[in-house]
Amino acid sequence: MLSLLYQIGKDVMSWLKWQEKEKIVDSQWLEVSGFDKELLSKGYQIAWVSEDKVERKKLDGMEIIYDIDEKERIKYKIIRKDRLTLMGGKSK
Numbered sequence: 001m002l003s004l005l006y007q008i009g010k011d012v013m014s015w016l017k018w019q020e021k022e023k024i025v026d027s028q029w030l031e032v033s034g035f036d037k038e039l040l041s042k043g044y045q046i047a048w049v050s051e052d053k054v055e056r057k058k059l060d061g062m063e064i065i066y067d068i069d070e071k072e073r074i075k076y077k078i079i080r081k082d083r084l085t086l087m088g089g090k091s092k
Contacts (some may be wrong), residue, residue, distance in 0.1 A: 017046065023076035024065055030086070035078075039088055048084035062089040 030036045030046075039046050046065065049057050054064065065086045066076040067076040 017073075019072075019074045020066075021074055021076055022079045024079055026081055029080075030078075035067065044088040044089050045090075046086060046088040048080060049087045051083055051085060052070055054085055054087065057087050060089070062087045 036046060044065075047057075047062070049062070058064075064077055065088045067078055069075075069076065080086075
């Protein structure tokens with residue numbers, strides 16, 4: 001009985017956990033998808049940031065922007081094919 005409860009708990013925890021994957025996009029994706037307009041309408045300023053500057057930008061109050069697939073429980077980190085990461089922060 002205890003092992004069954006453990007397995008159920010393990011399955012529930014696995015389901016609750018979100019996967020993180022990269023979504024590789026081209027330079028036109030942001031505009032064509034409308035994702036930029038959605039973020040801007042929510043008050044975000046957005047920028048493409050090189051990998052070596054991501055942690056510093058976090059200290060400046062920016063965050064990595066994710067495209068969320070709630071059904072599959074996947075957070076897609078948006079990366080341009082030249083390895084720039086989409087980041088944003090609320091306008092002040």
